[in-house]
Structure formats: C-alpha cells, structure tokens
Amino acid sequence: MAHINIDKTSYEAKEGKNLLETCLTLGFNLPYFCWHPAMGSVGACRQCAVKVFKDENDTQGRLVMSCMESVRDNMFLSVDDPVAKAFRSQNIEWLMTNHPHDCAVCDEGGSCHLQDMTVMTGHAYRRFEFKKRTYKNQYLGPFVNHEMNRCIQCYRCVRFYKDYAGGKDLDVFGAHNHVYFGRESDGVLENEFSGNLAEICPTGVFTDKTLKDHYTRKWDMTMAPSICQHCSVGCNIIAGERYGKLRQITSRFNSEVNGYFICDRGRFGYEFVNGITRVQQPVIRGAMVGGDEKRNLYDNLKTFFENLDIIGIGSPRASLEANFALRQLVGEEHFYQGISENQAGLLRILLATLNSGKVHTPSIKEIEQADAVLILGEDPTNAAPRIALALRQAVRRKPLEHAQNIKIPAWHDAALREFIQEEKGDMFIAFPVEIKLDELSSDTFFGSPDEIARFGFAIASYLNEEVVSPDGLDEATEKRAFAIAAILKNAEHPLIISGTSLGHEGIVKAACNIALAIGVQKEIGSLSLIVPECNSMGLAMMQAPALDKAFEAVQQGGVGAAIILENDLYQRAEKTDVDHFFETCRHVMVLDHLHHATTSQASLLIPVSTFAEGDGTMVSHEGRAQRFFQVFMPKNENIRESWLWLDEFRQFKNGVDPQELNEPGNLIEELVRVIPQFKGAETVSPPSDFRINGQRIPREPHRYSGRTAMLANIAVSEPKPSQDDDSPLSFTMEGYRGIPPAPLIPFFWAPGWNSVQSINKYQIEVGGPLHGGDPGRRLFIEGEMSRIDFWKMPVSQFLAESGETEIIPLTHIFGSEALSVYSAAVAERAPSPYVLISEKDAEKFDVAEHALLRLRIQTQCFDLPVKIKKELRPGLAAIPFNLPSMAGIGWPAKGILSKIEP
Amino acid sequence: MISLLRSMGLTFLHMFRKRETIQYPEEKVTLHPRWRGRIVLTRDPDMGERCVGCYLCAAACPVDCISLQATEDENGRRYPEFFRINFSRCIFCGYCEEACPTYAIQLIPDFEMAEYNRQNLVYEKEDLLINSEGKYPGYNYYKVAGLSAGIKGKGEGDNEEPPVDVHSLLP
Secondary structure (H helix, E strand, C coil), rough: EEEEEECEEEEEECCCEEEEHHHHCCCCCCCCCCECCEECCCCCCCEEEEECCCCCCCCCEEEEHHHHEEECCCCEECCCCCHHHHHHHHHHHHHCCCCCCCHHHCCCCCCCHHHHHHHHCCCCCCCCCCCCEEEECCCCCCCCCCCCCHHCCCCCCHHHHHHHHHCCEEEECCCHHHHHCCCCCCCCHHHHHHHHHHHHHHCCEEEEEEEHHCCCHHHHEEEEEEEEECCCCCCCEEEECCEEEEEEEECCEEEEEECCCHHHHHHHHHHHCCCCCCCCCCCCCEEECCCHHHHHHHHHHHHCCCCCEEECCCCCCHHHHHHHHHHHCCCHEEEEECCCCHHHHHHHHHHHHHCCCCCCCCCHHCCCCCCEEECCCCCCCHHHHHHHHHHHHHHHHHHHHHHHCCCCCCCCCHHHHHCCCCCCCCEEEEECCHHHHHHHHEEEECCCCHHHHHHHHHHHHHHHCCCCCCCCCCHHHHHHHHHHHHHHHHHEEEEEEECCCCCCCCHHHHHHHHHHHHHCCCEEEEEEECCCCCCCCHHHHHCCHHHHHHHHHHHHHCCCEEEEEECCCCHCCCHHHHHHHHHHCHHHEEEHHHHCCCCCCCCEEEEEEECCCEEEECCCCCCEEEEEECCCCCCCCCCEEEHHHHHHHHHHCCCHHHCCCCCCCCCHHHHHHHHHHCCHHHCCCCCCCCEEEEEEEECCCCCCCCCCCCCCCCCCCCCCCCCCCCEECCCCCCCCCCCCCCCHCCCCCEEEEHHHHHHHHHHHCCCEEECCCCCCCCCCCCCCCCCCCCCCCCCCEEEEEEEEEEEECCCCCCCCCCCCHHHHHHHHHCCCCCCEEHHHHHHCCCCCCCCEEEEEECCCCEEEEEEEECCCCCCCCCEECCCCCHHCCCCCEEEEEEECCC | HHHHHHHHHHHHHHHHHCCCCCCCCCCCCCCCCCCCCCCEEECCCCCCCCCCCCHHHHHHHCCCCCEEEEEEECCCCCCCEEEEEEECCCCCCCCCHCCCCCEEEEEECCCCCCCCCHHHHHCCHHHHHHCCCCCCCCCCHHHHHHCCCCCCCCCCCCEEEEECCCCCCCC
16 A cells, blocks of 8 residues: 555555556546556556656646556645646647537437546637548448547557457558548458447447437436346346337446456347337237236136146246246246256256366456466357457466566556567367467367367366376377366466357366366366356256256156246257147247247247346356346336246136235245255345435436426326336436445446446446445355366267268357347348368368258258368368257257258 | 505506507517527428437426437438427426527427317427528538538538548658
8 A cells, every 4th residue: 555645635545556547546537538447558648647746845746647657655646736637628629629519419429438528627618710630431330330530549449459359350540640440441340349349439439330220318218237148157237228128238347247348249139129029918829818918818827727737948048036936836846947958967067066166167357367278169259258358368467477577567558568469378279160269379179079078088187197088089189188287287377168069068077177177286276167048057056857858758748738938949959859849738838028939839928028127137157146127117018027927827826816916025035945056146136125315226317308208199197107116226317326236236427427437436446346346146155175076088979870970069159149139230240051061071072162061950951051161170060059040950969961962 | 644645646657658468369479589488490401300319408408398219311310200398398498499509499489389188288390390490590510510411421511621541641
C-alpha cells in the first residue's frame, strides 16, 4: 500500500497500478478513452491528464497522462487543477472537431462514453467552424455496423480485436489525420468476439447490427441480470426488452467468469426469443386449445395423468428448477436425462473426477493464469469460445513474467507487446483437424480420436506410473508425449482442457488421468472440461439414467406416457430410434418454447418461457451455480416457466382442483434437500423477499420513457405493472437507485456514466470483483482427498467394418448450438453442410474439393460437398455437428462414403 | 369608508375599458406563434419526415406520454415506425420540442383538442404528421449529419470534406 495525496487529501493506493485506475477506484471522475481495464494503457488519446507535483511545496507541477504513470509512495497529484482541467476540456474539443452531428441517429447515443466524457469536461459549445473529415463505411457482416465518421482514433478497437482476441482482419490503415479503422476491404468480421467492439468502442463507430433492426435506447430497456444459454461457460449477460421483444444482449461483468467480454454467439444468438417459431399456446393433438382454455387444458390433462408410469425426459438446456420439477412430477425412478448414453457416460466420468477433490476446475480468470496448457480433443473456439479467448491471454503469461523482471509495469500494454513480440508460453493441442488455436500452439498432434486418447494416456503415464501406458504408439509420438509431460510437470500452473465434443470416452479419461496425475504431484490439478450445453453439468449432477434407457423402458412396455422437457430428441439420438419411441409411446407431452421435430410429435404441447421470460438456475462447466432472472413478463399469458407448469401438474396429479393450484415453494431449496450435491445453489442470489430500505431493485432505468403511452393504443388507462413474486427485482422504474448486490445488477449506470464504462463504479477496485463479491457459487468441493483411481484405457470405440468410416462431429460456434441458430444473424454465419476427408481418401474416391460425396450414416443419407484436409487421418471423415439440416444422427457414428454416380 | 367608495369607483370605471372576454367559439382567440398547444410532427423541405426516432422527446417528457419505435428505410434513413402521444396525459410543457434535435416535433398555437371519449386523445403518427415545416423552415437534419441516408453521400453535406482516400499518404 502506498500513500498518495490527491488534491491535498491523503488516500491509500495499491502499488503497481497506474494513476488513472487508482483515481477511478477512489471515485474520481477522470475522463479517458484509450485505456481499458482489461487491455491496459497505451497513452494514445491524451485525455486523462492530471498534474503531478514534485513534493508538498511544489506549486507548479507538471501535466502527465495518468494512465502512463505508476503509483509511487508519497506522491502529490491534482485532478482538479485548473491547468489539468483546461487541458482535458481542450483535448475533447479537438477530438470533437471532426465528430459528426449524428447523436440523434447514432445507436451509441445514451450509452456513449464520448458523450459522457464530453459532458464531464464541460465542452458544450462547438467553436470549430471548418469542414469535417469524412470516411466511407464498410460492410462488416451481420453482427457489426460500421460508421467511421464518428471515430476519435483511440485505437481501442484494433487493440482489442488484433492484440487481445487474435483477430486478423481488422486493422488501422492510412496515415496522420486520415487513419482508418476497418478491414482491408468489405467483408464479414471473422473473429468470434467481434461483437465486443460495440462495447469497446467509446463512440458509435462499431455498433450492434441486430439492435439496429429494432433500435431502442439503453434508457428505454427493461433489463435483468441473465446467464448466457449458448454454451457451458455460463457467461453473465444483461438482456434488455422493449415492447415485449428482446432487444439486446450485453456483457455483464463478472471477474471470475467472463470479465468484460462475451462471444458473438452469446451476444447475437438471442433472437430466437422473438422468433416466429415460438410455441404460442397449448396444442392438444394438433388442435389449439381455445374457449375456456384452462378448463379445457386440465380436462385433457386428466386423461393424460390417468396413464400409469409416466416417464420424464429432462434437458441440459432447461434450468435446474425445471428439471427438478419434472423429477418431482414423475418420480426419481422415472426421470431420465435427455442426452445420449454416450454423453451421459462422459459426464459421469467428469463428475467422478471433479468430485475426487484432487482436481480443480478453473474459472476463466484462472485459465488466463495458466502457464502450460494441454488441449486434448477439444476445439474451445467453437465449443466454448470464451475459454479460447482466455487461452489467448494464458499463452502471454510466461513472457509477461520476464517483462516483470525488467520492471515494465503490468498495465503498460504498448511496452509489454513490444517486449514480448511473438514469444509465447507452452500450449499443446491434440485434435483430428486444424483448429483456430493451433496458431498459438507449440506442438499440435493430429490423429484419430483413438490416437488422441492413447496419446493422452501416454502423457499421463509419464506423469504417474500407476497409469498404464498404452501400446501401439510409435517412437516419435512417445517422444512428443514425454516432452509434453515434462513441461506440464515443471509448469507452475499447468492446465488441461478437454471436453465432450468428440464424444470419445478415451479422450475424456485421458484428460482426467493427466489432471489427476498432476493433482497427485502438486496438491491439485487443473482440468477444464467443456460440456455441451448451458446446464449439462447441472443435469448430470442429478444422476439420472440417459435417454437410451428411456427408450429401452418404453420398448419393454409398461410406460404409459412421456413428458419431454425443452428438448429436441432428434438432436440427441438416431432418427429411427426416436421415431420408434414416438410410435410406441402414444401419449407424449412436450414443453418447449420453439417448434421443432419433437414438438410436432407431441400429443400435448405446452408453451414455456425462454431464459428471457423466466427465472432459473444453471450450473456451468466449472460447477458454478448461477441464477438468471426474468427480463419481462410476456404478453401471452400461456407462456410460463416450465417449472411453474410442471409444479402445477404435480399438484393436479395429486388431486388439487385446477382453480386452487398454488405457486410452487422455493424449488432450489427443495432440490438441495433432496440432492445434497447441490448445496450452495440456494445461496446464489438474495431471496425473493430481499429489499433495500423496503424497496425492490428496478429493472428499468430512471429515465425509462413512454410509460403512459406505450399501451395507450390498446386502452388509455394504464394497466397495473406486472408483479414479480420470484425475485427482488421489479418490472418498473421505481425502487432502490443505488448499487444493488452483485447477483441483482440489472444494468450498469452511475451519475455521469451512462455507458458500459460505469462498471468502474460497481467494482471494489477497477477491473476487480464487484461489490459484495462476484455472483455465482461453485458446487464442487475441493481438497477433500478421496482415493485416487486412475481411469483405464477403454477399448477402441470404433471397429471398422468393410467400407465404413469413422465420422467425427465438428462443433461450430455458429450453427451447432440448438437455440442460437434460430437467430437470423447467427444463422447467416452458420456453415453449410460439408464432409471433410483426407487427401488419401479424396484420391480413393476420386473427388475434388467441392464435389459431392454421398454419406450414408445410420439410416439417413446426405449428399455433401467435399472439403479436403491434409492433416486428417485417412479413414476418418468429419461433418459439422448438429446443423438443423443434419439432425437425427446418433453419436458416436460411423458411415459409408460413396461417390455419386452420375 | 373612503376606500370603499374608491374601490366602487374603480370598478365602475372598468365598464368603459376594452373587453377581455370574447365570444368563443364564434370569435377565435389570437394565439402567438410560440404558444404551446397541439403537438405536430413536421416535414423537412424535401417533404421527408423530419423525425429520426432518436427517443429524446420521449426521454424528456415528464409524464412519459410519448412512445415510439425507430426503424430504417432501405437507404438507412431513420424514421418512426409508430409515434404515439397520449394527449390525455400531456401537460404541454414543450420539453419534447426543446429536446428534438431535428425540429421534428413542434407545439403549435392550437388548443382545440377536446374529446368526449378519453381514448380518442391517443394520437398516432398519422394524426400528428403535417405537410409543413412548421416554425423552422429550411432545416434538413440529414444534410448536416455525418451519416449518409439517401439524402446526400458521404462528404457531400454542409461543411464536409470529401471522404478520405485511405491509400493516400499525402498530407
């Protein structure tokens, strides 16, 4: 701790920080543009000037850029000095000389850092009378809009896109006062994090294009803290609604999980909520329920619940509450996970390893601290993009340590990049084909899933003798495995990344073994496992049998009916098996929010809410339970949370009259009582009766407009605002205006700080955790040592019969996830179907790139254009995973490739 | 006693003054141009809608009686998809006019808006939009904005340099 004097008042400050972050942490309103807490300082915008004095008696002082100056003990500085103030206001005036008169039509307006800073410095009147510089814009794809005239040349965009996120196609061009931030030519921004440009850019050069289609100002949105539903990382997001439509997703800061950034799938994949494919009302055997709907529905339910032995099929994309409510409705013995046996098996292995107490699943923040990384059979960029972004920071860690030896401060971004150059830490990748992170890796092993598993077992066997070393590896591979093992052994924070994308038991077991071996060696091993969906981990923790077992149960008879919760079975299993299931099981109730192949088989279809219209809790891949809150009350009263429906059905089944159904109690508390593994999940957010000074926390900013006009076309008398019985948030603008507890922050705003930069005010120290600690609670208990059992190498999953090829599913960030693909912008970026084959196989089939090849997989047949990959092993083929046009494949899969005869 | 007589005298003298009372509605009130009455949406000199859907009027409205939704035409020109004023709530404070960056929303000297049914006081865009520039003739926002929205190309507006040639290194 250092003592510094700001404007003659003494403060305590952390050494090693720069003056700007110190001043902001201490609550001073100091304007800045180019500095960003996650990206450090470069001193480009000259906005954060303060005066530093030699000592107590110095009255002259000198102007410095506060972001480029370290805190020193016994320092004297002034933020309010007239010279410093004048400098800052003149600087803004210069920046504004070319800024267009666009605020009225600019999407950033109302959440614009440039507006805030301009007002803060007091520059209110334009004196510059000369011509303004203009630029031509570029088309940057379906996600980001470009309006280059507004640029103030702070360089944040390229520093984020190129330096932080590893993008290649956004750069700065031109010279002097003509610099241009954009692509070399028009085209889609390729990086998976391009959407963050909208938040990074202090003004409106890069804005959210999906928002532009239904534009709403930040102050007009009803917002709630939410959790991203599109992968297992569980990034914290803020979702905003207006006029009953979800309008925008922005990142919600959580220093442990996503920090300041989210990926494009999370940011732009929300539009399925507003889609036309939503289920709008209960459907009974293909007919809409009309008339006295409730009575009609319950009349039908009566016959449904007369069936004995109803089974329930849960879902990895439904909340814990929903899955638990279903489990309570049908009973534990009739509850099944809605995932294939293959996936369920992998998750069992993961859970057993994580519960061993010797293995730690790191948060994203901890991933950034890893100094040696091994990625075994997983493609983080596509399966869990936020992890890939963290890994990009992790490979810089080792070179950064050297930088500290020559005393470059940690915030000095320009100097650090200069010092590090192309130097990288250790990262090893084993995957069947090239992936995006290969550009960072020191060594990449290409092989079939079986080979990767053996390779992993070899590494584990070098780390611990108890692991049986696999046979059949050539000497060169053995050597590589040994080298990797040696580096992992010597690293301070080694990290293993694996996942279920390839659906291979051996790979997951190998990754677990390596982490366990490291755990034996150094107390605890780090293992980050990417699971398929947002609540895969939570569902797995309920330890129910898999979907295949449900099919078997139906096959054996004795199952009267089935309830399927938010799940498209055609994405989980073979088409014939699912068809057969629906043929055998006549009475099927489906609860979902989107129409899909499974809902069309339902004899009873119940509309339910999406994440935006309901509350729920989910468990992320690191075992972190997090709560998402309802953003808005849907106009359609039929749309209710799954758990609300299911709990009512349970009461009804137990003989309660439909008119006297009660609200369910706290389902999470009940869940913890029934399954103690979830202990802690009930504490992730304050209870629904939580109030501050007797007030709720408003979802709407205090400037929310149109309250007395938005529904006046329907009826001029304003209706009573919706009530929220499930959370301490209110659906209005009335309530507590200060900083709410971290799990309940519906939006970031502070007086004078309308943009997302106001996060500074919500943090204990700038860039650090939120006041009261970051939301979410980890459910895995560590350190309790149980006996270590290493996993045994499973027998090869794939036994080639004549002419058969092992098919590998390749996950795509856009397209492979079931919900986001129903959003127009994401669908536009989804790949068209293809089949990847090796050069040798291309020769064998005598096909060139783009030629069609017929793939017979299970009972289905696809004609797919060929892509040739050099590194792919002959005898393997890869197809994109879970594209809507390629549903109904049970994984792991083999197929027969054949040439299409003309 | 004297003051009483004096007051009576003054009152008596008022009989010879000019009358303030007029025979409304036969006789119309003279209103000044800046009188704050009925709210209208005006058009620019090219007869395009002036409103760009910036939501500032709605935000400024102390009774929250304005609601709108912005949308865009094929040239990127913003306009309100719907624009609704609930006049049964409006207090004619004129803050919306002050906030409007494009002179689109204006209060005009007309107060004859009474209705028997309150619902009829809800005005939609069709009821608000007039074929006139209102009090501020000649102003066209898109000519002075940096954005190109079908009115002018980049760099063709008032006080704008031609677009930068990124390939040139000349000063």
